[in-house]
Amino acid sequence: MPQVFSIYHCSVCDTSFAHPKTNAESIYELIYKNGSNVLWYDRYWKYALDVKIADDPLDYLARSEDTYWAVKQALETCPRGAKPPKVLEVGSGLGYLTYALNRAGYDATGLDISAEAVARSKKSFGLYYTCGDVRRLDQGYSGKYDVVVFTELIEHIDDIIGFLKCVLRLLKPNGRLVLTTPNKSLFPSNVIWATDLPPVHWWWLSENSIVFVANYLGLKLSFTDFTQFNDSNCRSIAKREAYRVPFMQPWFDSHGKLLNVAKPAKGLLSRIKSVALSISIFREIKRYFDTRRQLQLLKEPGRIYYGKRGNVLCATLMKR
Numbered sequence: 001m002p003q004v005f006s007i008y009h010c011s012v013c014d015t016s017f018a019h020p021k022t023n024a025e026s027i028y029e030l031i032y033k034n035g036s037n038v039l040w041y042d043r044y045w046k047y048a049l050d051v052k053i054a055d056d057p058l059d060y061l062a063r064s065e066d067t068y069w070a071v072k073q074a075l076e077t078c079p080r081g082a083k084p085p086k087v088l089e090v091g092s093g094l095g096y097l098t099y100a101l102n103r104a105g106y107d108a109t110g111l112d113i114s115a116e117a118v119a120r121s122k123k124s125f126g127l128y129y130t131c132g133d134v135r136r137l138d139q140g141y142s143g144k145y146d147v148v149v150f151t152e153l154i155e156h157i158d159d160i161i162g163f164l165k166c167v168l169r170l171l172k173p174n175g176r177l178v179l180t181t182p183n184k185s186l187f188p189s190n191v192i193w194a195t196d197l198p199p200v201h202w203w204w205l206s207e208n209s210i211v212f213v214a215n216y217l218g219l220k221l222s223f224t225d226f227t228q229f230n231d232s233n234c235r236s237i238a239k240r241e242a243y244r245v246p247f248m249q250p251w252f253d254s255h256g257k258l259l260n261v262a263k264p265a266k267g268l269l270s271r272i273k274s275v276a277l278s279i280s281i282f283r284e285i286k287r288y289f290d291t292r293r294q295l296q297l298l299k300e301p302g303r304i305y306y307g308k309r310g311n312v313l314c315a316t317l318m319k320r
Contacts, residue, residue, distance in 0.1 A: 004196040014206035018198035048094040057100035069315030070224045074178045083144040091153040095121025135166045155201045183313040188279035219317040226310035235306045
């Protein structure tokens, strides 16, 4: 696998992408193997534990991260009939979102290409999962789902248009596709790459990127407004006009050794904190102190509120 990739940027649709495309399976295996010790990815393992003790798992996820808050908001705008909406989560990974959706009253199935991930999800959460590649599903899946959801997946796909065409055939008439991905539009125009390094991420997509894709495929498009989440969580960002060092650093060396180990929360203390934050009064206390901290941060030069934009973008696509 090459260690050097070229980064290209389209000034028309504000999309950045890496080349050449290579097989990244060995990287994913290392991430999965080291799971809770991989910086940034470690939070997924925490969510997989915490949803089991949450009274409302989907609400817990929505409070924890803008990605899941946005998915919850997008799903709430989808029409509901007499039966629970049938939802397919593509790339269900550790399985906690599919589980949370079922607990919230959706008829949700998780699909993942990894047999190991599916086996772990079934063991943890029940028989909501199936192993397969969305690009190779048989005709029995066509037109079966009201909503297809995938979070932080599209940036890993080499052929985005071909992948989305395969996903769209799974939807019922007027079905919806809800996707999230890191939002390039949040950053200054001179920042060309500030997402995970290739070959983990092949693309860094902006809102204009998604508009271009939607128009190409003839789809209706709407974006989730993150104002409510950002105000509730006092979100801000350091507006950097230029990056003198890479925004992201490699996780593994050439021998597969983890370079930067995430600092895990202490076991018992972490569990107590998770339980406490499930109680509204403790959430309000945390929010009070978070607000004070953010107000101090905003006094620093270059700090701005996220506003309508999130660290991720959430797009809902529907056939015209």
